Amino acid sequence: MAVQKLPLAKAINASLRTALENDPKVLVMGEDVGKLGGVFRVTDGLQKDFGEDRVVDTPLAESGIVGTAIGLALRGYRPVVEIQFDGFVFPAYDQIVTQLAKMHARALGKIKLPVVIRIPYGGGIGAVEHHSESPETLFAHVAGLKCVSPSNSSDGYWMLQQAIESDDPVIFFEPKRRYWDKGEVDPSAIPAPLHSAKIARQGSALTLAAYGPMVKVCMEAAAAAEEEGNSLEVVDLRSMSPIDFDTVQRSVERTGRLVLVHEAPVFLGTGAEIAARITERCFYHLEAPVLRVGGFHAPYPPARLEDEYLPNLDRVLDAVDRALAY
């Protein structure tokens, strides 16, 4: 595969195809992933090329999907399962938290659970209830799981490759509102480590840190701020567990200010953890309290209200202003 400009959904599709080609133990499982190619077409064409035995349409039972994936992993397979939407993962939450996350430790390391759980997540597509949520904190909080989220096509391709190669369970959060954003994918590149953050834009006055769907918002906020004379750095965190605090720390030591942005509710969110850690690490570098922009402590609203619920350019820049005012 040559260098291509692909939408995120197609980059993930290409990544799954590569994994299926490279390792006969890789399986793709989920609801409607076969003939339909998934409701977002992320698995489009895979069953046709790799067969029903490797690209498996499952019964509509999320706990069953994850529970059987654990059994398949114990048998030596590397299942990549799809949860159709973020809000549907909770029937599987018990299997993920009590079984998948802990089994390696319970066996004192003697067994491995290379299971990837892909979850299209986040809002912004005008969907009905349970189709727009950002539950990443609920997984990042659980030892034994790793959580990542690509923000662009290249990361979509490479981070999924790395997640599948990982011997640990990885929850792979796909920003569904970015599925159609195109970006370059170079299959011969040397990817950054899976859990490393990346400086997406350099700046000097303040650090914006985000992952998944909010990276784009932050990049746009940084562009807008530049017009107003403020130089913002943008860190694409990429991984919510583990979090690359070192990269954030180095950035904040330069800028002195940090604003964290995610769609998930602010309360006890990823941003809260980063704020606490960075405050501890960078106390003498900080010129302002670490601020957070995110969802509210309310159920994800009906679609007609989601633009007000989701962090956008204005809300990010409002926080930037407040931080710069110190």
Place this chain on the structure above:
Amino acid sequence: MTVESTAARSTARRSGTGGKGATQAAPGGDAANGRAEAGEATATGEPRKSRKPAGKASASAAAKAPGKASAKAPVKKAARSAAKTSSGSTPKSASKTASKAPSKNGSKAASRSTASSSAATNGAKAPAKRSTKAQATSSRAAAARPARGGDSARGTGGAPVEPELVQLLTPEGERVTHPEYDVDLSAKELQGLYRDMVLTRRFDAEATALQRQGELGLWASLLGQEAAQIGSGRALRPDDYVFPTYREHGVAWCRDVDPTMLLGMFRGVNNGGWDPNSNNFHLYTIVIGSQVLHAAGYAMGVAKDGADSAVVAYFGDGASSQGDVAEAFTFAAVYNAPVVFFCQNNQWAISEPTERQSRVPIYQRAQGFGFPGVRVDGNDVLACLAVTKAAVERARSGEGPMLIEAFTYRMGAHTTSDDPTRYRADDERAAWEAKDPIQRLRGYLEREKLADSAFFAAIDEESEEMGRHVRDAIRTMPDPDTMAMFENVYADGHALVDEERAQFAAYQASFESESVSAVGEGK
């Protein structure tokens, strides 16, 4: 429900523009085709209108400055209290104390039998089961529904007619035949089954005693269920795979799992601790029913591999209510996975009788999922062996899953933390005692002169020896190193775990130099 019908919004709405755009259905009504989002792109192109006035900023900056300066003064570390030091050196008490709350815990198994028992199964040539036959048994039983309210129906007398169960050995130890299931065992093989059950019971009793002595935090006894576990366990080949609950000490024995390994989690030195692949015996699972899905998935893998191994999922009557068990039935059925669902219906899920779990005999549930189910006398080791052999052969030959309900009785408490006198009558236990699995086989061996008194004496002696071995092993079982809690959290490592491990190690090391001087300083 999916987003397919609602998909995309083509008109941008953003804060500051004031306009609420209309939501449009995506062409074709499909999320994949619809452009979900034009909003963000449009937003960034527009001038920002709703900027906050900067007025409050300078004020707050000024107000803050002094506080910040003083906050930067290095904070003195408070002297470490003696209490802290002593708590660090206090012997662990938690693992020695019985937990008060009844927890769904279980544990461990017997020591290994090198001898004859595995051979016991070799002669068993059970015919491959036809699903229609197994279900025929069930439909007859459908009339015997539990009374409304459940509780009144249980007990030793006056209970509704229970469905027939497969039995090859009566409670009196009389050998009977069954039209579909049979085993043909030599005297030595029969002796092996007897030995398995006696030693398993002894191990179990020893563990209960060790809990009472404070050596284990908890124990889940299998007393009364020896035949179900030994009979099914001896039906398996080494390449078969077992997914146990936390009470399968007898099955573990059949899989040659070192019984002292099984004690670790009940002592509190680990949360499992053995390598499941050493004996094809998965870790004990405490969350009720979770492992049944793992078994179904493993069996799907066996089928993908084209192997002829079978997988056995153990669970109980309580677990039969779990969604995971129902989902496992579904997955196994639709993928025709080579898995045997072995339900030990021991009549009680802690305090709840089976009538609180099901209005039909549990084995009848299989019919609705499209595979056969059968009820077997769970206190009859020969019947359990015969039926499991048949189910396993069925799985091997590609005929898919089967459900076995081993009808038995939990003679003891749910765990050592439980008090069954609060919820069940003594006469019920007495009635089941008359069906004891070990006495039943012993009666048969004696009546048919298949074993002499020297054999029984030798087993008794071996049982004593095992008791000694288990006691010695548990009392010398070391506590884990403190830092073990950070080990094996991940296979590929995790930066946060590394950081916290290092911090905690440094914290602990900080006590070493002052622990002596701090003693006696009081609080």
